[in-house]
Amino acid sequence: xxxxxxxxxxxxxxxxxxxxxxxxxxxxxxxxxxxxxxxxxxxxxxxxxxxxxxxxxxxxxxxxxxxxxxxxxxxxxxxxxxxxxxxxxxxxxxxxxxxxxxxxxxxxxxxxxxxxxxxxxxxxxxxxxxxxxxxxxxxxxxxxxxxxxxxxxxxxxxxxxxxxxxxxxxxxxxxxxxxxxxxxxxxxxxxxxxxxxxxxxxxxxxxxxxxxxxxxxxxxxxxxxxxxxxxxxx
Amino acid sequence: xxxxxxxxxxxxxxxxxxxxxxxxxxxxxxxxxxxxxxxxxxxxxxxxxxxxxxxxxxxxxxxxxxxxxxxxxxxxxxxxxxxxxxxxxxxxxxxxxxxxxxxxxxxxxxxx
Numbered sequence: 001x002x003x004x005x006x007x008x009x010x011x012x013x014x015x016x017x018x019x020x021x022x023x024x025x026x027x028x029x030x031x032x033x034x035x036x037x038x039x040x041x042x043x044x045x046x047x048x049x050x051x052x053x054x055x056x057x058x059x060x061x062x063x064x065x066x067x068x069x070x071x072x073x074x075x076x077x078x079x080x081x082x083x084x085x086x087x088x089x090x091x092x093x094x095x096x097x098x099x100x101x102x103x104x105x106x107x108x109x110x111x112x113x114x115x116x117x118x119x120x121x122x123x124x125x126x127x128x129x130x131x132x133x134x135x136x137x138x139x140x141x142x143x144x145x146x147x148x149x150x151x152x153x154x155x156x157x158x159x160x161x162x163x164x165x166x167x168x169x170x171x172x173x174x175x176x177x178x179x180x181x182x183x184x185x186x187x188x189x190x191x192x193x194x195x196x197x198x199x200x201x202x203x204x205x206x207x208x209x210x211x212x213x214x215x216x217x218x219x220x221x222x223x224x225x226x227x228x229x230x231x232x233x234x
Numbered sequence: 235x236x237x238x239x240x241x242x243x244x245x246x247x248x249x250x251x252x253x254x255x256x257x258x259x260x261x262x263x264x265x266x267x268x269x270x271x272x273x274x275x276x277x278x279x280x281x282x283x284x285x286x287x288x289x290x291x292x293x294x295x296x297x298x299x300x301x302x303x304x305x306x307x308x309x310x311x312x313x314x315x316x317x318x319x320x321x322x323x324x325x326x327x328x329x330x331x332x333x334x335x336x337x338x339x340x341x342x343x344x345x346x
Contacts, residue, residue, distance in 0.1 A: 031282060034307045035260045060279030068283030072290040148287050150244070
């Protein structure tokens, strides 16, 4: 049975410690392995197992190293969520405006049987969108002004929690918009004949739902990563 | 030099080491060791999170390259924003060093 080299074992351990972010762990592993092999090759004895152990000893503990990546990795993830909040918000706005323009072009009238529900729905839709817009702006402003600290500490953890909370609040308001839009579009389409023309608002609605799903998945990933990273700090 | 003091200035040290030419992590460590005359002997692993943090902050940019050994390696270079940050670090450091120098110069001795 072939024995694994100390450098490979160290790289495995580091990959495990960085498992809260798979892409980061792959990148760091490649970088660190390159470093350790180069350092071992440059020793007078060459990259013997003993030389590899010496190089690893001067590199540092894998958990301690992983901890130093946490702050930047989590903020990077949160920034991505913030960008997706804005992207989804703009996408939903474009889809809403596009649908209204399409209704006008097709000269589709509102379903009179559901006029009260439609009126209430429109109000909820409008205010929920305005709320989502305001929270999204605050979230992005807050996230953009965070700086990456050298060490991940409880104070910074709280800041990240606030970022996630703001993004989740914006996502909640956007979800309400999408639900309302689904009901309103359903009411509108119930009064028209189902053909190719009806597929346009249905597809735009599907895009909104996909955007909201993507946003929720990103928030879920951010929360999971933070929880997994937190385990590095017993 | 004390590790904690070095860690406090790690960003400035890494930026300064990269200001001359792009380099990979191992090259950055060698450059720091060489230019400091061996005084800055950092735990080698600490440089990589610093490089990652500086890149996320927009002060460095990086790309994958293939080394002569055939291994993949990440090569870092300083951005324009990074050069500005380095100038600020340098100005702050010179003010600080000047102030400490004046303090020692005024007392003429270091208390035991």
